[in-house]
Amino acid sequence: MGLREMDVADMIGAYPTCxxxxxxxxxxxxxxxxxxxxxxxxxxxxxxxxxxxxCEQDTSLGWEIDKGYRTKRIRRLNDAMRRGEAQYGSVMIxxxxxxxxxxxxxxxxxxxxxxxxxxxxNDPHGEHxxxxxxxxxxxIFWKLDYFDRALKHHSPDAANPNVTHRVLTIxxxxxx
Numbered sequence: 001m002g003l004r005e006m007d008v009a010d011m012i013g014a015y016p017t018c019x020x021x022x023x024x025x026x027x028x029x030x031x032x033x034x035x036x037x038x039x040x041x042x043x044x045x046x047x048x049x050x051x052x053x054x055c056e057q058d059t060s061l062g063w064e065i066d067k068g069y070r071t072k073r074i075r076r077l078n079d080a081m082r083r084g085e086a087q088y089g090s091v092m093i094x095x096x097x098x099x100x101x102x103x104x105x106x107x108x109x110x111x112x113x114x115x116x117x118x119x120x121x122n123d124p125h126g127e128h129x130x131x132x133x134x135x136x137x138x139x140i141f142w143k144l145d146y147f148d149r150a151l152k153h154h155s156p157d158a159a160n161p162n163v164t165h166r167v168l169t170i171x172x173x174x175x176x
Contacts, residue, residue, distance in 0.1 A: 012159035013070040019062040023054035071126050073159045078128045078144050081166045083113050088149060089166040096172035108135050112142045139173040
């Protein structure tokens with residue numbers, strides 16, 4: 001079952017399909033305008049009429065999500081967050097981690113950055129959003145959550161870094 005076009009307007013990994021047969025080979029009527037600056041035709045406006053090349057008839061569009069693509073993109077964004085390369089992100093530490101001392105935090109964050117022991121047990125969705133490390137005998141969990149940019153709600157699309165603020169939380173396992 002496809003999604004309505006308005007539901008996927010900003011979703012990464014969405015693609016249109018024919019509502020009759022499910023084919024990806026759909027066309028949509030549009031105007032093109034000559035761009036004098038670039039010397040090329042540029043899409044001007046799209047219209048509602050669509051045609052399916054597979055079933056050779058006018059159609060309405062459905063929308064599907066490429067879940068594998070989205071998972072890989074979220075994983076790459078999460079890995080970037082762990083390395084401190086996220087455009088919109090915060091790191092939160094608990095009182096227990098703070099209590100380990102100022103010298104411990106750089107070592108802990110370096111271990112989280114280098115963490116690669118992902119498995120189906122600790123990463124069932126393949127997003128690299130949770131892990132456990134040990135620092136000087138102390139077990140530490142880290143996890144990533146996805147919020148909207150205002151940090152008031154869940155992100156509308158965790159695969160889209162422009163609408164997502166990632167929060168990396170580092171805590172003692174006893175604080176989980």
